[in-house]
Amino acid sequence: MEYNCTFCGKGQREVKKIFVGPSSNICNECIGMCAGLLVEDGDCNENIRLVAAFETLPDVIAVAQKSLATLRAQLKTLAGVPSAVPVTEISPGSSKTK
Numbered sequence: 080m081e082y083n084c085t086f087c088g089k090g091q092r093e094v095k096k097i098f099v100g101p102s103s104n105i106c107n108e109c110i111g112m113c114a115g116l117l118v119e120d121g122d123c124n125e126n127i128r129l130v131a132a133f134e135t136l137p138d139v140i141a142v143a144q145k146s147l148a149t150l151r152a153q154l155k156t157l158a159g160v161p162s163a164v165p166v167t168e169i170s171p172g173s174s175k176t177k
């Protein structure tokens with residue numbers, strides 16, 4: 080049986096997890112979004128804060144990578160030579176299991 084998220088409509092293959100209820104389902108992405116909104120409102124406990132932080136982690140990494148690329152480009156411009164500092168690439172998808 081294939082389940083869809085009632086909130087965003089994504090199928091269970093498109094998301095990491097779907098929680099199936101008696102009349103509706105919700106996926107991990109929608110839970111993360113809702114947790115983020117609750118955190119913004121300040122109306123949550125520590126567990127919800129952790130859920131929000133975990134679900135936004137890939138976005139945070141993507142933003143960090145962009146900033147890193149920008150900084151490296153600026154460094155090159157400032158120094159006039161390619162950066163000699165080796166930088167380890169962070170992959171947002173590397174921790175995911177399929």
Ligand SMILES: [Zn+2]
Binds near residue numbers: 107109
């Ligand atoms: Zn969803």
